[in-house]
Each structure stands twice: as structure tokens, then as C-alpha cells.
Amino acid sequence: MTNTYTYFIANWKMFGLKKSVFGLKNVVNLTKSNNFKNIKIVYCPPVTILSQFHQLTKKTKISLGAQNCHHEKNFGPHTGNINAKMIKDVGAKYVILGHSDSRNEGDTDELINKKIKNALLQNLKIIFCIGENLKERKNNKTFLVIKKQIFKGLENVKSIDNIIFAYEPVWSIGSGKVLTADALHNDILNIKKIIQKKYKFKNPKILYGGSVNEKNILELKNVSLLNGFLIGGASQNQKKFIDIIKKTFK
């Protein structure tokens, strides 16, 4: 791990009810320990329960995020949607954009670019997901795909100070399949080079996501270029989530 904050971002996807907030207590306690003062935990539950999460976490070091937002910055007739302003209003500081689930449901690079720009206007931090699917990987297109996602997603975005990149190979999400630490190191190195070339930014923040669990973390934590993890399924179970955090530093 690099020596700045290590991020543990919990992406709850379409799971969770109001009562789920009680499952955060031990995580809150963990953040009070001095051993973990250099970690940043960000919960991204469904927006329906963001305010419950906000009540419980507002006096803690835990931050909140949403899982997507609409590309329009102003209020308007977009039934079923929420914009970046609303996300900020409910107490969230982060928003996940470009997740493969959202790309599958119609988010193009152009829409993601609009969303990123609007979220930045609201001073939200962006967890910007990028990653190739299996076919692209097999055809050696991984970095071509990622370069396109980064360049189009960040078109006319001047600064990446508030962007955290999350490399999530689509074939790894929810599948139990992960790269070896060496292979992942190589991928992260290449992605960093793509970002550094565009932004001349020495140290872009980059996370890994895709089937991270309390077992494979022992391998994944060896990728020293990473700034943390974006965790889906395992983050909904506080015991597993805490295990992942603790084992990262063992």
C-alpha cells in the first residue's frame, strides 16, 4: 500500500433496508482505533437509506457516497433520477460513476463525462470506475479500452484532484475471479501511466475492485501501487469487511 490514506469503499449496489444501518456499529468502532487512523472508509448504500447512514456516521470518520447520479445538473423532469446536488444535500461526499453495472444499463462515456463534471461542480469526490470485459482482455484490448474510458470520461476535466480511479475488470466483479498480485501490479502500472500521460500528475489515486474478499486480500494487498479497494458483496457483511481491512495491514 502507498503511504497516504488507504481507501475501503463499500458498494452496496441494490441491497439494503433502513435496518441495515445497525450492521455498521463495529465498523464505526474500528475507525476510532488509532491503528486505523490512515484509512478512509466510504459507504455507498442505496440512496433510499443514505440519510439513515448519515445519522449514524456524521460524527465519525466514515464518509458516504452514492452509486450514480443523473447527468443533468439542474432539477428537472427526470422521473426516477437524482442529481449531484441532491446527493450532496443528503450528506454524501462521494459518488461512484462509470460502474460497469451502470454502463450496462446505458451509461455511455459521454454521459459519464457529463456526470463527472456536474458532480465536481458540487464538490463531490468521484470514484471513477474503469475496466475491460473478458473478450477485451482475451483480445489484448485491456489498455485500449481503459484509455478510451479515461480520455472520454474525463474530457475537459482539468484537474483530477477529486477523482479516485477504481480499476474493476468487468469479468472479476461478482465472479470470485481475481488477478494474481503480479498481474494486477502490471495492470495498475499501465493504468497509472495512461493517467500520468494525460494529467502529468505524479500520483493519481487508484483502487482495485472485483471480488475482493477476506481471503484474496492477503494476495491483493501486495500490490503496493494501490490506494485501496472498492468492495461489493463482501462489504455488506461487517465481519468480512472488517476482516478485509485488518488483513490489509497484517
Ligand code: PGA
Ligand atoms: P464485488 O463488486 O466485490 O461484489 O465483485 C465490486 C463492485 O461491483 O464494485
